Amino acid sequence: MKTDLVVRVCMGTGGIAAGGAEVMDAFKKHLRSKGVTARIEKNCTMHKVGCRGLCARDVLVDIVVNDSKTTYQFIKPAMVERIIDEHVINGKPVEEWTVPEDYHLFHNKQVKVVLSDCGSVDPEDIESYLNVKGYDALKQVVTTMSPAETIGVIRQSGLRGRGGAGFPTGTKWEICSKETSEHKYIICNADEGDPGAFMDRSVIEGNPHAVIEGMIIGAYSIGADAGYVYIRAEYPLAVERLKNALKEARKHKFLGKGILGTNFNFDIKIKLGAGAFVCGEETALIASIEGQRGMPRAKPPFPVYKGLWGKPTVINNVETLANVPYIIRKGAEWYSSFGTEKSKGTKVFALTGKIRNSGLIEVPMGIPLREIIYDIGGGIENDKAFKAVQTGGPSGGCIPSHLLDIKVDFESLASVGSIVGSGGMVVLDEGDCMVNIAKFFLQFTQSESCGKCVPCRIGTKRLLEILERITSGKGREGDIELLEDLARDIKATSLCGLGQTAPNPILSTIRYFRDEYEAHITKKKCPAGVCRDLLSYVILAEICKGCGACKKVCPAGAISGEKKQPHTIDADICVRCGACFEACKFRAIGKG
Amino acid sequence: MIDLSINGLPVSVPEGTTILDAARFADIPIPTLCHHPKLTPYGGCRLCIVDVKGINRPVTSCTTPVAAGMEVTTTSPTIEKLRKTILELILSDHPNDCMVCEKAGDCTLQELAYFYGIRENRLDGERRVYAKKDDNPFIERNMEKCILCGKCVRICDEVQGVGAIDIAYRGFNAKVCPPFEKNLDCEFCGQCVSVCPTGALTGKAWGQRGRQKDIKEIETICPYCGCGCSITLHVRRNEVIRVSSREDTLNEGWLCPKGRFGYSFINNAARLKTPLIREEGQLKEATWDEALDFIADRLGKVKAKYGADSIAGLSSARCTNEENYLFQKFMRAAVGTNNVDHCARL
Amino acid sequence: MTNSIPEIENNDVIFVIGSNTTETHPIIGLRMKKAVRKGAKIIVADPRKINLVRFSTVWMQHRPGTDVALLNGMMHVVLQEQLVDKGFVKEWTEGFDTFRKSLADYSPEKVEKITGVPKKDIVSAALLYGKAKRPAIYYTMGITQHAHGTQNVFAIANLALMTGNLGRESTGVNPLRGQNNVQGATDMGCIPNQYPGYQRVDLPSIRAKFETAWDAKLSDKPGLTATEMMNAAMEDKVKALYIMGENPVMSDPDTHHTVKALKNLDFLVVQDIFMTETAQLADVVLPSACFAEKDGTFTNTERRVQRVKKALNPPGKAREDSAIILELSRRMGYDMKYNLIEEVLREIGGLWPAVAGITYGRIEKWGLQWPCPTLDHPGTPYLFKGGFPRGKASFTPVSYEPSKELPDKEYPFILTTGRQLFQYHTGSMTRKVKELNIVAPEAYVEINPADAERLKIADGDTVRVTSRRGSIDLKALVSERPSEGLVFIPFHYREAAANILTNPQLDPVCKIPELKVCAVKIETGHGGQ
Structure with missing residues (x-):
């Protein structure tokens, strides 16, 4: 029997957390014990791959037999033996475990550039990347193109920074390339810090060489001799794969002295961040690399003129850099064929929250938000009603349901008070309180403020305090106006992007959900039933069967009642934990 | 030179000048709390924001270099409103105990609160509460009054080259402190104290010794090493209660621990207060007449018996030029010897 | 400078x-x-x-x-x-x-x-x-x-x-220059061989100028330096000594020798602000005013004449040094008359043109650096612009000579002395400042960790340091600062006065003592106090 067999096990952080390593071991063990490995020898390959998007269904496994691919979901080690027996040996896929139709829907509306090789290449093996034309772009650039030509291609492609601000990458490179300096630097910003965002991590875990290749091309274009990847220490797997990839790239002369036989010298160091959100801000990031406290400084001068160690420095986001090799290889026109007039190409998003298919997606710029939520995302979990999407993380804003048909690109999102940002997309449903959501993001930005400038350090604290009093039933007349006023002043006066955008979640939730704020303040009610201090639980006597389940779980002893008689809750003792609400099988407990 | 306009006024300044310096050059006031002319621009307090035509948000004038044709507006209702909000925020996290604060009358924050008329504060909220635990003898660190302007941190690093303090923690809890919040252990030059705009850093020895009203300030020269630093003695009731130094001096306002904190010997109880003459082995109090007559008499006798060169005099590097001149003139002209020296070699 | x-x-x-x-x-x-x-x-x-x-x-x-x-x-x-x-x-x-x-x-x-x-x-x-x-x-x-x-x-x-x-x-x-007005004291002629402005006492024309100005007969014989005075006192050649604001017991090398010399005098006058170690030996002690209690000028290390201003009245009956000298001089039959202290500076300017252009008015805010010969002269920030006063500067070939007292078997360490940040000179001022003595309370001997280990000395141990001239007990500060074989002691502390140990050997030309090198031994087990 002549069989080609490829087994790919998803082993990004999500995959590993779901047991990917054990699944991989099980495949190794059973393929060997059943003699498959010995029989087909070289034609049997097994490798780990990075995230292919649908993290909610990990562990995902591809079995490719003679070029025919079947994908399984929710695989556990115990299931491996049957897959080998029935599918690999007998040629019949285990239908009940394969991915259903919606898995393909998830992928169908996506356009993958950055992620095109994620999930198929082995991130720990450079050969795997080389097999899909990896480093061809670099070869093309250093041997046939001038730096100016390279920058020209990037400019034409319309690539804009994927870190959030959307500054044209080609322009940034061009400015830096024109600076004269003994040293120049290129920094890859992998200090991904937005809550719920994992785009950069997934790209590095899934295809680290694309990022490295993009960086080397960037360095060549601007004339940099050294590069840094500033990456969070909380991303151990990404760091490990990156380190390994750098080592392999050096071996292949893609890095170091005399790259690919030219006189171009460049190498990359990894600098671990200590978990400060503000270090994603470029000047704070530079300070951190220099060994200072990660605090932003005023711009100008911009890093392209005076950056790391006072030298011209380009800072690009992971996703931006990972786009570069594909743009070079396939051409600026190909890339700019995706997207809108001003926002070209694709964008990776981390789709999370109350969405059925949470995971990593890449879509063309300009795709309607509705398609992301309902086609790719598969709609809201538990069939609840969609309420809003928070984009851009703590710097962004929310988009309510009546704007669901908005196009997702830099300009459109900005026009409704949100941003594309680095690509976080948190889906909220009817059970989410928008005041509480704003409070959540403010808690985050407030505790992540570096403390350097007054409006961010104290202003966000005051915003948070006002939100706290609103959600605890102590809101005052005029608080909404005070929030808006202070928020605007903070935006106008803060030193860096963190403070300038920190009030956005408040302003945008007030803009679209002002009535929820008003209900909290004037009626002392949380319409979504989230804010605990504003809740009251009552037992509806006509429904209550007197089963006593609620009484049993009440931690405060607030519920009393005889067996088979309607029970009551003493509101003075009740701590509003909601345990009774969860415990009641008869929906006899009212919340509001 | 770069030509720009500030509030419609044409101003011409060298390239690289910041908007703030250009404005000050043109005598246009801009409030600041974190700026110091000798330190790297910081841009932390945000009070010095100004509008620049063509830029859609206010910029901090302390960090923004001038550009040709720039049109700057330093004051407008919007700008003043933003400045007031910033001050309200700072004051909302400040003890506001000016009535007992060492710094009252000499406090930039107090001054600004006064000019912006801030009394009630719509932004009241939680305040930082810190236990004092610093047991160094020189510097009182009242961190609840710290506004995190960062001047102390920068001066310690950039001027003194020590780096004894930095900002730790994040957000509202950000705080200037020595490593691991240990006690301050440094050169105690007090440069940080000299630049602190509020009462967060003061001299321990100054506490409750007098504030602005009845203090006389006298400019003089430090009595210690040969640097010749200008110092200002703060005098109240014939007592030096504090030493400081102005910025426009040879020493640029910087002092060392001796110069800044080593003045209490002046009013030390052990100071000699009356002439003493040795009688039967003991030094006994005498009047000036007794003492001087006695010296004149004894020196006269020694000179008569052994000659002028049997008398010698040591003058002092601690005395003034005039006194040294008079001393050697006395030795040479009145006593008649060249046996006069001082401790230049020691 | x-x-x-x-x-x-x-x-x-x-x-x-x-x-x-x-x-x-x-x-x-x-x-x-x-x-x-x-x-x-x-x-x-x-x-x-x-x-x-x-x-x-x-x-x-x-x-x-x-x-x-x-x-x-x-x-x-x-x-x-x-x-x-x-x-x-x-x-x-x-x-x-x-x-x-x-x-x-x-x-x-x-x-x-x-x-x-x-x-x-x-x-x-x-x-x-x-x-x-x-x-x-x-x-x-x-x-x-x-x-x-x-x-x-x-x-x-x-x-x-x-x-x-x-x-x-x-x-x-x-x-x-190490002391606030050491430059000024030298400029003012408080040196045995020169009048104010470095004018030699042994040149007749210069002497004549000063004799006229001062209306007195002046000696043509260069006098004794401070260290020579002590030796002369030992030899009965100097019988009376008048000390204004100095503390030689602490600052001179070989303290035992200094004390012996001072005790051997017939008459010792000390004029100071505190009862210093030297004042304790005096026949007459005169209380004087400190820097904050008088008007005048100091000249700093860069030749800048700066204004000193009176901020306080001196305590008790203490008087300004100038007032004391003038009164004493009058009583000794030589009456110097000045209405204002500034008149003294004017008189100096008349005898030494380099400061003729300096007036109190001109230095009210910023001092002036001499030479400043005329009232419109801006002062001289740096010297020797366009040449040297004597025409050409000569090279003086010098050859290395070892220090006079080098370590040997008995005294195996080199001792060097100096200052530390928180104290000043003989300590007569700083030792009276409470705060400074909290951070720098006591004397210590800095010793290299390797030496300390060899001698079994731990940081903070009390050790005895002995030279051929005496011994002191003090704390050991084990530190990487000195090299092996070298120890350092600050000389501010009377309880463990470094100058008990130092070598009074003088430089033959300028008579400066060899305070920076002498041989000592270090012993443990004396228990201190």
């Missing part, structure tokens, strides 16, 4: 030898740090790892007393690398050829053996200094307090001359 303090920040190379600048001249230290921030490189030559080493490019840890060898070694390299400023040497100096030959013996290899400084450091220091555009040399007592202190200073002068590094802005040779 030939330059002024503000010029320091524009030095491109700063060569600090025998000066613990950041502790003894902290504000000058700040200017040096500022220069570093502006790109200057610092060369430090010091047997101890002083604070400035942190900011330095080259640190030469030479053995105490080997400065001449080290400097000659650097000059040897300057010569070899052809970094001599030939134009300058030809136009402004004399004696270069003889001098050049004198360097032949000081190859870096040989100098490494004498000084302990690696050859490569000597070479790189020489290249740094030799190639610099605006270098300046800074030194203090680490250079001068040696029996061959004059030789050390000549060697420094030679280095600056051969490279033409004198007489320009931010370029020169800068001895840093």
Whole structure:
């Protein structure tokens, strides 16, 4: 029997957390014990791959037999033996475990550039990347193109920074390339810090060489001799794969002295961040690399003129850099064929929250938000009603349901008070309180403020305090106006992007959900039933069967009642934990 | 030179000048709390924001270099409103105990609160509460009054080259402190104290010794090493209660621990207060007449018996030029010897 | 200083030898740090790892007393690398050829053996200094307090001359004066061989000028230096001593000798602000005013005459030194009449033109640097612009001579003395400041960890340090600052006065004692107190 067999096990952080390593071991063990490995020898390959998007269904496994691919979901080690027996040996896929139709829907509306090789290449093996034309772009650039030509291609492609601000990458490179300096630097910003965002991590875990290749091309274009990847220490797997990839790239002369036989010298160091959100801000990031406290400084001068160690420095986001090799290889026109007039190409998003298919997606710029939520995302979990999407993380804003048909690109999102940002997309449903959501993001930005400038350090604290009093039933007349006023002043006066955008979640939730704020303040009610201090639980006597389940779980002893008689809750003792609400099988407990 | 306009006024300044310096050059006031002319621009307090035509948000004038044709507006209702909000925020996290604060009358924050008329504060909220635990003898660190302007941190690093303090923690809890919040252990030059705009850093020895009203300030020269630093003695009731130094001096306002904190010997109880003459082995109090007559008499006798060169005099590097001149003139002209020296070699 | 303090920040190379600048001249230290921030490189030559080493490019840890060898070694390299400023040497100096030959013996290899400084450091220091555009040399007592202190200073002068590094802005040779008005006291003629303004007492024409001005007959015989006075007192040649504001018991070498000498006097007058160790021996003690209680001028290390202003009344019956001197002089039959203290400065200006242009009015805010001969003269920030006063400067060949007292079997350590940041000189002021004594409460002997381990001394142990002249007990401070075989003691503390140990050996020319090198032994087990 002549069989080609490829087994790919998803082993990004999500995959590993779901047991990917054990699944991989099980495949190794059973393929060997059943003699498959010995029989087909070289034609049997097994490798780990990075995230292919649908993290909610990990562990995902591809079995490719003679070029025919079947994908399984929710695989556990115990299931491996049957897959080998029935599918690999007998040629019949285990239908009940394969991915259903919606898995393909998830992928169908996506356009993958950055992620095109994620999930198929082995991130720990450079050969795997080389097999899909990896480093061809670099070869093309250093041997046939001038730096100016390279920058020209990037400019034409319309690539804009994927870190959030959307500054044209080609322009940034061009400015830096024109600076004269003994040293120049290129920094890859992998200090991904937005809550719920994992785009950069997934790209590095899934295809680290694309990022490295993009960086080397960037360095060549601007004339940099050294590069840094500033990456969070909380991303151990990404760091490990990156380190390994750098080592392999050096071996292949893609890095170091005399790259690919030219006189171009460049190498990359990894600098671990200590978990400060503000270090994603470029000047704070530079300070951190220099060994200072990660605090932003005023711009100008911009890093392209005076950056790391006072030298011209380009800072690009992971996703931006990972786009570069594909743009070079396939051409600026190909890339700019995706997207809108001003926002070209694709964008990776981390789709999370109350969405059925949470995971990593890449879509063309300009795709309607509705398609992301309902086609790719598969709609809201538990069939609840969609309420809003928070984009851009703590710097962004929310988009309510009546704007669901908005196009997702830099300009459109900005026009409704949100941003594309680095690509976080948190889906909220009817059970989410928008005041509480704003409070959540403010808690985050407030505790992540570096403390350097007054409006961010104290202003966000005051915003948070006002939100706290609103959600605890102590809101005052005029608080909404005070929030808006202070928020605007903070935006106008803060030193860096963190403070300038920190009030956005408040302003945008007030803009679209002002009535929820008003209900909290004037009626002392949380319409979504989230804010605990504003809740009251009552037992509806006509429904209550007197089963006593609620009484049993009440931690405060607030519920009393005889067996088979309607029970009551003493509101003075009740701590509003909601345990009774969860415990009641008869929906006899009212919340509001 | 770069030509720009500030509030419609044409101003011409060298390239690289910041908007703030250009404005000050043109005598246009801009409030600041974190700026110091000798330190790297910081841009932390945000009070010095100004509008620049063509830029859609206010910029901090302390960090923004001038550009040709720039049109700057330093004051407008919007700008003043933003400045007031910033001050309200700072004051909302400040003890506001000016009535007992060492710094009252000499406090930039107090001054600004006064000019912006801030009394009630719509932004009241939680305040930082810190236990004092610093047991160094020189510097009182009242961190609840710290506004995190960062001047102390920068001066310690950039001027003194020590780096004894930095900002730790994040957000509202950000705080200037020595490593691991240990006690301050440094050169105690007090440069940080000299630049602190509020009462967060003061001299321990100054506490409750007098504030602005009845203090006389006298400019003089430090009595210690040969640097010749200008110092200002703060005098109240014939007592030096504090030493400081102005910025426009040879020493640029910087002092060392001796110069800044080593003045209490002046009013030390052990100071000699009356002439003493040795009688039967003991030094006994005498009047000036007794003492001087006695010296004149004894020196006269020694000179008569052994000659002028049997008398010698040591003058002092601690005395003034005039006194040294008079001393050697006395030795040479009145006593008649060249046996006069001082401790230049020691 | 030939330059002024503000010029320091524009030095491109700063060569600090025998000066613990950041502790003894902290504000000058700040200017040096500022220069570093502006790109200057610092060369430090010091047997101890002083604070400035942190900011330095080259640190030469030479053995105490080997400065001449080290400097000659650097000059040897300057010569070899052809970094001599030939134009300058030809136009402004004399004696270069003889001098050049004198360097032949000081190859870096040989100098490494004498000084302990690696050859490569000597070479790189020489290249740094030799190639610099605006270098300046800074030194203090680490250079001068040696029996061959004059030789050390000549060697420094030679280095600056051969490279033409004198007489320009931010370029020169800068001895840093250790006490606030030591420059002024010298300027004012409180030296045995010169009248105010460095005018020699043994030149008849000059003496005549002063005799006329002062209306008195003056001695033509140069007098005794401070250390010679003590010896003369021992020998009954000096019978009476008048001390104004000095504390020789603490500051002079070999304290036992000093006390004996003072006790041997027929009559001792001490005029001071505190009952100092010296005042305790006096026949008459006169209470004087401190700096804050009088008007006048101080002259700082860069020749800047600055205004001292009265802020307070002196305590009790204490009086200004000037008032005391004037009154005493009157009683001794020589009446000096001044209505205002400023009249004294005017009189000085009449006798020494370099300060004729300085008035209290002109220095109300900022001092003026002499020479300042006329009322419209702006003062002189740096000296020797366009030439030397005597025409040409001469090279003085100097050869290395070992210090007078070197370690041996019995006294195996070299002791060097100096100051620390929180105390000042003999401590008569700073020891009275409570806060300073909390951070710097007691004397200590700095000793290298290797030596400490060998002698089984732990940090904080009380040890006895003994020289041929005496012993003191004090705490050991185990520290990397001194090299092996070297110990350091600050001389501020009367309880463990470093000068009980030091060697009163004098430099033959300027009579400075060899305080920076003597031999001591260190013993444990005496238990202190």
